[in-house]
Amino acid sequence: MSRLFLVPSNEYAQDKIDAGSWDAKSANQKAQAEFKQLLPEGLKSKGNYIYSILDDDTKVGIIWIAKLASNPGMAFIYDFRVFDAFQNKGLGTEALTLAAKQAKALGFKTLGLHVFGSNARAIHVYEKSAFQIADINMQKTL
Template sequence: MTEIEFQHYLSTAIKEYAKNKIDAGTWTNENAFKNANASFKELLPAGIKTANTFFYSITFQADTVGYIWFASYRDNPLMAFIYDFKIYDNFQNKGFGSKALQLTTQEAKLKGFSSIALHVFGSNKRAIHVYEKNGFTTTDITMQKKL
């Protein structure tokens, strides 16, 4: 991913992350954007040049079909953690997600990681299906009940 692509990514990713956290009931509308912005600043203190952080644009022919960001997990440096991954809507259900995960797994292995992990919102059934199909298994579950 280029610096220009990264800046475009950031302009939408922080807002999208805040919305996902609101939809999941984790954050309130009042503090979601502030929390999302703080999370990105903590994870990316040097932006795209943050050490042990890897951003890729996913392309097919002349089209950018999505992106993926993974980095060394702060609690376990031998684990690569996928912090963000998206295949744009008009390119979904065409195998791009599975192929991107396969290539990311290979890349993480080449970089010396022994495992790869990610977080997925429980309501994202499509993503869960793709991750399970590509060998990811559940390690933790957070559950919530509306009152």
């Protein structure tokens, strides 16, 4: 298992900056704080399920689902990636199907996630996998 999840990537902080959610000065600090809160005991943190996505014996991505504190019946996807070299092969869609089956086997009733509005590729994959919009935040630059 990768130690990828113990330290947030700069990519997450940059996504939050690009979306207008965080300012550049505090983004890395905020990302660190979120990950420490979500994974206080690292990979052994209760209620978190972190999986490698394998195609035969090749690791092609990762997915992290966890019990959502505000809704214990929901598993929430906190991180999901198919590495660049393996994209556009249907692996993301297949991985989401497997994650949903695993979440159901763990006793969850629903599976949720967040996607940045500018990520059209991800939105397409999620819609293809039967995810529906549950909430929309919008903003306008002034």
